[in-house]
Amino acid sequence: MKFLKIPAATITRLSLYTRALETLIKEQVTVVSSKRLAELCGVNPAQIRKDLAYFGQFGVRGVGYYVKELLFDVKKILGLHREWKLAIVGVGNLGCALVAHENFTRQGYRFVAAFDADPMKIGRKLVTGLVINPPNEMHNICRDKQVEMGVICTPADFAQDIANRLVDAGVKAILNFAPTQIQAPDGVKVENVDFSVKLDNLAYYLTTG
Amino acid sequence: MKFLKIPAATITRLSLYTRALETLIKEQVTVVSSKRLAELCGVNPAQIRKDLAYFGQFGVRGVGYYVKELLFDVKKILGLHREWKLAIVGVGNLGCALVAHENFTRQGYRFVAAFDADPMKIGRKLVTGLVINPPNEMHNICRDKQVEMGVICTPADFAQDIANRLVDAGVKAILNFAPTQIQAPDGVKVENVDFSVKLDNLAYYLTTG
DNA sequence: ATCTTATTGTGATTAGAGGCACATGCGTGC
DNA sequence: GCACGCATGTGCCTCTAATCACAATAAGAT
Ligand SMILES: NC(=O)c1ccc[n+]([C@@H]2O[C@H](COP(=O)([O-])OP(=O)(O)OC[C@H]3O[C@@H](n4cnc5c(N)ncnc54)[C@H](O)[C@@H]3O)[C@@H](O)[C@H]2O)c1
Ligand SMILES: NC(=O)c1ccc[n+]([C@@H]2O[C@H](COP(=O)([O-])OP(=O)(O)OC[C@H]3O[C@@H](n4cnc5c(N)ncnc54)[C@H](O)[C@@H]3O)[C@@H](O)[C@H]2O)c1
Numbered sequence: 001m002k003f004l005k006i007p008a009a010t011i012t013r014l015s016l017y018t019r020a021l022e023t024l025i026k027e028q029v030t031v032v033s034s035k036r037l038a039e040l041c042g043v044n045p046a047q048i049r050k051d052l053a054y055f056g057q058f059g060v061r062g063v064g065y066y067v068k069e070l071l072f073d074v075k076k077i078l079g080l081h082r083e084w085k086l087a088i089v090g091v092g093n094l095g096c097a098l099v100a101h102e103n104f105t106r107q108g109y110r111f112v113a114a115f116d117a118d119p120m121k122i123g124r125k126l127v128t129g130l131v132i133n134p135p136n137e138m139h140n141i142c143r144d145k146q147v148e149m150g151v152i153c154t155p156a157d158f159a160q161d162i163a164n165r166l167v168d169a170g171v172k173a174i175l176n177f178a179p180t181q182i183q184a185p186d187g188v189k190v191e192n193v194d195f196s197v198k199l200d201n202l203a204y205y206l207t208t209g
Numbered sequence: 210m211k212f213l214k215i216p217a218a219t220i221t222r223l224s225l226y227t228r229a230l231e232t233l234i235k236e237q238v239t240v241v242s243s244k245r246l247a248e249l250c251g252v253n254p255a256q257i258r259k260d261l262a263y264f265g266q267f268g269v270r271g272v273g274y275y276v277k278e279l280l281f282d283v284k285k286i287l288g289l290h291r292e293w294k295l296a297i298v299g300v301g302n303l304g305c306a307l308v309a310h311e312n313f314t315r316q317g318y319r320f321v322a323a324f325d326a327d328p329m330k331i332g333r334k335l336v337t338g339l340v341i342n343p344p345n346e347m348h349n350i351c352r353d354k355q356v357e358m359g360v361i362c363t364p365a366d367f368a369q370d371i372a373n374r375l376v377d378a379g380v381k382a383i384l385n386f387a388p389t390q391i392q393a394p395d396g397v398k399v400e401n402v403d404f405s406v407k408l409d410n411l412a413y414y415l416t417t418g
Numbered sequence: 419a420t421c422t423t424a425t426t427g428t429g430a431t432t433a434g435a436g437g438c439a440c441a442t443g444c445g446t447g448c
Numbered sequence: 449g450c451a452c453g454c455a456t457g458t459g460c461c462t463c464t465a466a467t468c469a470c471a472a473t474a475a476g477a478t
Contacts, residue, residue, distance in 0.1 A: 079416030207288030
C-alpha cells in the first residue's frame with residue numbers, strides 16, 4: 001500500500017477531509033460514515049475510502065470512522081502534526097493579509113521571516129511583530145531561522161528571481177501567488193495560487209454555459 | 210468540435226496560455242509555435258494543440274500561431290473580450306487586497322459593489338471609491354448594478370449564507386475564499402480558492418517526498 | 419451462539435485525460 | 449511551378465483516476 005504512487009488529487013482531498021472532520025468535532029459528532037463525510041466534502045463515498053486505503057485501514061466495518069482518530073491520522077499523513085516555518089517575500093496588500101491570517105497559525109503554519117524590496121518597508125514591523133528584511137538577507141536569515149516554505153507575494157516580474165533565492169537558501173517548498181510560471185529544480189515543490197485563473201473559469205462558464 | 214464536452218483542465222490551461230501570450234506580446238514576438246508556448250507554460254505541445262482544437266483551427270501549418278490573433282481568439286473563448294461586474298462580500302484583510310488589486314481591472318474584472326456586516330465599515334469608502342454596504346442590501350444592489358460574479362471573503366461560518374443571498378440576487382458565478390464547501394443550485398458555478406489546501410500539499414511533500 | 423444490519427475495504431469496470439506519431443497543408447526557395 | 453521543410457491538427461493508444469459493486473467483517477439484537 002505505502003509504496004503505490006499516490007495521486008495528487010488524493011492529497012488535496014485529504015486536506016478537505018481534515019476540514020470537514022474539524023467541523024464535525026465542533027459539532028460533537030464522534031463517528032462518521034464515508035457516506036456522510038462524502039456529502040460534506042462533495043465527493044463520492046468510495047473515493048474517500050480509496051483515498052484512505054492508500055495509507056492503511058482507519059475505519060470500523062459496520063460503524064464508520066471515529067472522527068477524532070481519523071482527523072489525527074489524516075493530519076499525520078499530511079504532516080500537520082508539527083509546526084512549519086514559513087517566510088514571506090513581498091509584504092504588500094496580499095502579503096499583509098496572509099501574515100495577519102490567524103487560521104494559518106492555528107493550523108501550524110508560522111511566518112518566521114519577511115522580506116520586501118521597498119526601502120520604506122525595510123525595518124518596519126508587521127502586526128505580528130515580524131520585522132521586514134531586505135531580499136539580499138534572504139539566504140542568511142532563512143538558513144538561520146530554518147525556513148521550510150517560502151511564500152511569494154511580489155509582482156510577477158520578480159517571482160522567478162525570488163524563487164531562485166529561496167531555493168538557494170535551502171527552501172524546498174514554495175507557494176507562489178504571482179501570476180507566472182516558476183521554474184524550480186527537482187526536489188523543490190512549487191504550488192501556485194492563481195485567482196485570475198479561477199475568475200477566467202467563471203467567465204468561461206457564464207459565457208458558454 | 211463545438212459539441213464535445215471540454216475538460217475543465219483545458220479551460221484552466223487556456224487561461225495560462227493568455228498570460229504567456231501577453232508576455233510574448235510585450236517581448237514583441239509575433240509568431241509562436243506550440244513547442245515554444247508549451248515550454249513557457251510547462252505543458253506538452255500536443256496538449257496545447259489539442260486544447261485549441263476543441264474550439265477551432267487557429268494556427269498556420271509550418272509556421273505556428275500569430276501571437277496577437279491567438280490571444281484575441283483565446284480571450285474570446287474564455288469570455289474575456291468584455292467587462293465583468295463583480296461584488297465583494299467581506300471587506301477584511303483579504304477582501305481589501307482583492308479590491309485594490311489593479312491586475313483584475315486590467316483583465317476586465319470590475320468590482321461594482323462591496324458588502325460587509327461590520328457596522329464600523331458600512332458607509333465607508335474603499336480606495337477605489339466603492340462604498341461598503343450592509344449585507345441585507347445585497348439583493349437590491351446586485352440586481353441594480355447587474356452584478357455577475359460574487360466574491361466571498363467572509364469567515365467560513367457565513368460563507369454559505371452569503372452564497373445563498375448572492376444566488377438569490379441572481380448571481381450565477383461565485384469565487385469563494387472561505388475555507389468551506391459551498392452548496393449552490395444547478396446553474397450556479399462555484400470556484401474555490403483555497404490557500405491552506407496548497408500549504409497542506411507542500412507539507413505532505415516535505416514530509417513524504 | 420447465531421442472525422441481522424450497517425459500512426468498510428477492495429477487485430473489477432468505466433471514464434477520461436494526456437501523449438505519441440503521422441498525415442496534412444502552408445510557406446519559402448530554387 | 450515544383451519540391452522541401454516545418455509545424456499544425458488529429459486518430460489512436462496508453463495510463464491514470466474515479467466509480468461501481470460486492471465480499472469481508474464488526475456491533476448489536478435475538
Ligand atoms: N492582491 C491581490 O488580490 C492579488 C490577486 C491575485 C494575484 N496577486 C498577485 O500577488 C502579488 C502581490 O500582490 P499585491 O496586491 O500584494 O501587490 P503589492 O504591490 O501590494 O505588493 C507587492 C510587494 O512586493 C514588494 N516587492 C516588489 N519587488 C520585490 C522584490 N524584488 N523583492 C521583495 N519584495 C518585492 C513590493 O515592495 C510590495 O510591497 C502580485 O504578483 C499579484 O499579481 C494579488
Ligand atoms: N487573509 C488570508 O490570508 C486568508 C487566507 C486563506 C483564507 N482566508 C479566508 O478568507 C476569508 C477572509 O479572510 P480575512 O483575512 O480577510 O478575514 P478578516 O477577518 O480580515 O475579514 C473578514 C471580513 O468579513 C466581514 N464579515 C463577517 N461576517 C460577515 C457577513 N455575515 N457578511 C458580510 N461580511 C461579513 C467582517 O466584518 C470582516 O470585514 C476567511 O474565510 C479566511 O479564512 C483568508
